[in-house]
Amino acid sequence: MKLDGIHHITGITGDAQRNADFYVGVLGLRLVKKSVNQDDPTVYHLFYGDEHAHPGLDLTFFEYPGAAPGRAGDGMIRRVVWRMADPEALDFWAERLAGAGIQTEREGDSLVFSDPEGLEHQLLVADVTDDPLVAEHREVPAEYALQGFHAVRAYSSQPETSRHMLDTLGFTESVAGYEARGEHRGSLYLYDEPPAAPSIQGAGTIHHVAWTSDDEDHEAWRERVQQGGGRPTPVIDRHYFRSIYFREPSGVLFEIATRSPGFTVDEPLEHLGEKLSIPPFLENRRPEIEATVRPLENPRVAARS
Ligand code: ZN
Secondary structure: OOOOOEEEEEEEEOOHHHHHHHHHHHOOOEEEEEEEEOOEEEEEEEEEEOOOOOOOOEEEEEEOOOOOEOEOOOOOEEEEEEEEOOHHHHHHHHHHHHHOOOOEEEOOOEEEEEOOOOOEEEEEEOOOOOOOOOOOEOOEOHHHOOOOEEEEEEEOOOHHHHHHHHHHOOOEEEOOEEEEEOOOOEEEEEEEOOOOOOOEOOEOOEEEEEEEEOHHHHHHHHHHHHHOOOOOOOOEEOOOEEEEEEEOOOOOEEEEEEEEEOHHHOOOHHHOOOOEEOOHHHHHHHHHHHHHOOOOOOHHHHHHO
């Protein structure tokens, strides 16, 4: 039983339209689901993915309109690391991001920048053989596209407290950090020394990271978390996958999510993300929900017309 790397990463935005304009319009991801927060259906939950909405490239955001900016600190994820095919892609992105008013910085074979709300990203030329997961964008050549998640970096003042849990979950430890690698894919989980300032969960911060479980192993992972000393939630049906949540000892909120049924459960692949998808148990509230969420234009659909 192995976790197959990162399933999705969820952050917080104060402005869904600006968020979509950046992640779809600039970074070239595909909006694969426009839904609402199942725990608060008055606000959006946006999912950006590759062309086929695979686990492994799924960056999602809860929108809290007008949310104050947050700040990553101890016990929070502070950076999303993406795989890139080759160093030429970094030149492309340095120029493209500059054109969008985003400053970038070179760090070895990588490019670091923050999204318009301050969420940190790193585009890294990574030596891995996992299948690239890419979305199509008419201004982004396929060879320069983001290829999926490589890692997340978290702040922890006491990373050694997490060792037992991560070991129980099957992460392997090396000088590079921890790695969750399954049959199909792998991702790294890395710790950095936290800043002195306390963390604030708000716009431009990461809420949680989800790791991929085979469907049939999901219940067993819940037991495994308990063996590691964690306190997992019951299995929650998120409509697109099933999930459990728990905090790993450094304080980062972890989720373990199933591969299935995926984003085509309620709309066809070619039209993912074009309409507001509402999970069945909230469908009777659709008129109220549609009247509450602010209009959101999918930049990819807008570019087509
Ligand atoms: Zn999640």
